[in-house]
Amino acid sequence: xxxxxxxxxxxxxxxxxxxxxxxxxxxxxxxxxxxxxxxxxxxxxxxxxxxxxxxxxxxxxxxxxxxxxxxxxxxxxxxxxxxxxxxxxxxxxxxxxxxxxxxxxxxxxxxxxxxxxxxxxxxxxxxxxxxxxxxxxxxxxxxxxxxxxxxxxxxxxxxxxxxxxxxxx
Numbered sequence: 001x002x003x004x005x006x007x008x009x010x011x012x013x014x015x016x017x018x019x020x021x022x023x024x025x026x027x028x029x030x031x032x033x034x035x036x037x038x039x040x041x042x043x044x045x046x047x048x049x050x051x052x053x054x055x056x057x058x059x060x061x062x063x064x065x066x067x068x069x070x071x072x073x074x075x076x077x078x079x080x081x082x083x084x085x086x087x088x089x090x091x092x093x094x095x096x097x098x099x100x101x102x103x104x105x106x107x108x109x110x111x112x113x114x115x116x117x118x119x120x121x122x123x124x125x126x127x128x129x130x131x132x133x134x135x136x137x138x139x140x141x142x143x144x145x146x147x148x149x150x151x152x153x154x155x156x157x158x159x160x161x162x163x164x165x166x167x168x169x
Contacts, residue, residue, distance in 0.1 A: 017074070018108065020115045023056065023067030030076035031056055031067065034098040039160075041101075042135055048157040052096065056081070065092070066119050070099070070108045077103040080112040082120055082128075087154070090166065091125035097139075109139075113146055121169050128169065131161040140165075 023031065032053045039045055052059045060067055063084045070078035078099040082092040094116060099109045120128055129151065132139055140163070148165035156164075 018070060018072045018077075018106075018111070020068050020070050020111060023061070023069055023079075025057070027067075027069045027076055027079070028056060030069065031079050031096070034076065034079050034100060035096050037101065038098045042133070043160040046158055046160075052083075059083075060096075066116065066123075067096075068112055068115050068119065070103075070112050072103060072108075076100075078108045078112050080109075080116045082116055082123075085129065087129055090127045090129045091123075092120050092128050094128055094130040109142055110145075113142060117146065117167075117169065126169055127166060129164060129166045131156050131158065132163050132165065133160045134163055135160075 035049070035053050036045060039049060056067060060081050060083055065084050066082045068080050069076050078097075080097040081095050083095050085091055085093050087093065094113070097109065097112060097116075099112070117128065128148075130143065130148065132143065134140070143165055146167065148167045151164050151166040153164055
């Protein structure tokens, strides 16, 4: 995997300093904070959130997942993760994607999602799934534009999750 993903979001002008980089422990607090912000804006933090966000090395990276961080002006403004999937037939779960509210609407979420899907392809993945909520229409619109389609439900560790989507790479 390359050290950076130079593709800037489509809607940003070339002068903006947005880079997507792999997670390092220096971004641990930002990973937690950026996800906590969107979760608490629409829902409430659940036990699984604290477990994953508080221990990204053990819960995401060590089992074979990946995390990317969007930097603007050198500061973390967005994050996105791929978790090794326990769901039969899927290689990864796209999860824990959040963009700082002050940076939303600039294409950073789209750039993060595209970059994380490229990481999945480079890792040999064939199918990705995600869980979301119908209370997040902007997120669902992005996922559909990326090619995700609704799939059958199943158990979720999150009360807020009421829609599942899958993507063949």
